[in-house]
Amino acid sequence: MKKISLKIIALWLFPFLGFSAFADDFNAKQTLEKMAHAVNELNYEIAFVQTSPSNMDSFRYRHIKRDNKTYAQLVTLDGEQQEIIQRDNLVSYFQPNSRAFTLNSGNIVDALPAIIRSDFDKLAQNYDFIPLGKNRIAGRYADGIRIVPKDDFRYQYLVFVDEENGLLLRGDMLDREGKLLDQFRVVTLYIDDRLKGLTDYLNKVSMPPLLNEVKNTPPSLNWHAGWLPQGFESVRRSQDLFEGEVIDSALFSDGLFTFTLYVTQAQGSQPNQEQTWKQGEFTFYSEIIGDKEITFIGQLPVAAAKRIVQEVKFTN
Incomplete structure (x- = not known):
């Protein structure tokens, strides 16, 4: 009864988002897990904007799986070009007016929502996943899900997952009153195995020096x-x-x-x-x-x- 009530309240609170109350129901957790799989396994390119109440930035992100290795590229589309390149477990940063460097990392995390890398079994211990019906984002149909904390100590999240391929099309971070704090929104989406050709370019880019990892140091101030x-x-x-x-x-x-x-x-x-x-x-x-x-x-x-x-x- 609690889950049914929460679903009805959520649909009533967010009419401005254009959800379809007549759309077929779906399993929210399975949809989120499908999203996590798609983000890591598909070959795709997205252009997206990241918006906060005071700022908006636009990016292009490309992701390729080839020969059991992961390649990715994140590029800014406004102002001076900044580029981040992933070659399997190495991520290199190229920024104007600063020295390029490389980190040991399995993912590019900058500008991309943390929700795409989340462990949803673990999140389910502290959040409810509420299906909100269908929406249309970037010309594609998406399943809407509201992620609601079970306590009053954190924010809530709305996600819109492409119903066909599982990629995240939009993610809204909201405060407890529903005010928008941050938004990830895809503008264009392209899926094609021909993107694998990008790996030839990425492998030719000279790798900057590897930075020393920060050690898990005990606190000196006890x-x-x-x-x-x-x-x-x-x-x-x-x-x-x-x-x-x-x-x-x-x-x-x-x-x-x-x-x-x-x-x-x-x-x-x-x-x-x-x-x-x-x-x-x-x-x-x-x-x-x-x-x-x-x-x-x-x-x-x-x-x-x-x-x-x-x-x-x-x-x-």
Whole structure:
């Protein structure tokens, strides 16, 4: 009864999206899993825009599977050209006015929604997947799905998956009130095995030097997150030295949203002094607790950010 009620409410709340209430029902989780498979296995090219309340950028992304290896290319379409090239487990960055470099990575993650790489069995522990019927995106029919958190500590997500090939055509990140925070939207889509010819070009591009990986360094300031929303885990920890000051950081993710905590020694400010501001999908929250300054930057509501910061624990 709960799932039926949620579905009816969702259809009532989002009439402006043009869903068809008369379309056949479908299994939302299976559709999402089909999307994850299509993104990784098809040979395709998409042009898309990424939009926030204050900015819009356009890109072209090409993905090719050849000889059991993955090749991909992401190129900006506005302003100075920036290019990211993937050759199997190596991803190279080419940007104007900066030195090119290469990272060990199995995917290009820049500008692409995290939802396409998510583990949906894991997400199902903390989110409900609600089918919303059919829509039309980029001239193609798509299945709409609303991804709703089971708590009040994170945002919601709408996805529109091509019903024929399974590729993501649109993804909307919304706050708890339904306000748009960020949108991924495909403008053109092209699927063809002839894209495999692009691998010849990608293999000829000179590979920039490989950067050293950031080690999972224990925090020097002896701290840990005392509370996290369910499903969030530490992904990476690092330590940097900036102008003689040690900065500990830790990246956390639940497979859909991410945030980073930064911990430094406080410099001449009063304890419990806090700062908060928002920029699109990102929340910035900083507070001085004792003699440490703790800063949150990530994709969670302010209330969640504040609690996470205030629950950071220190040991001697």
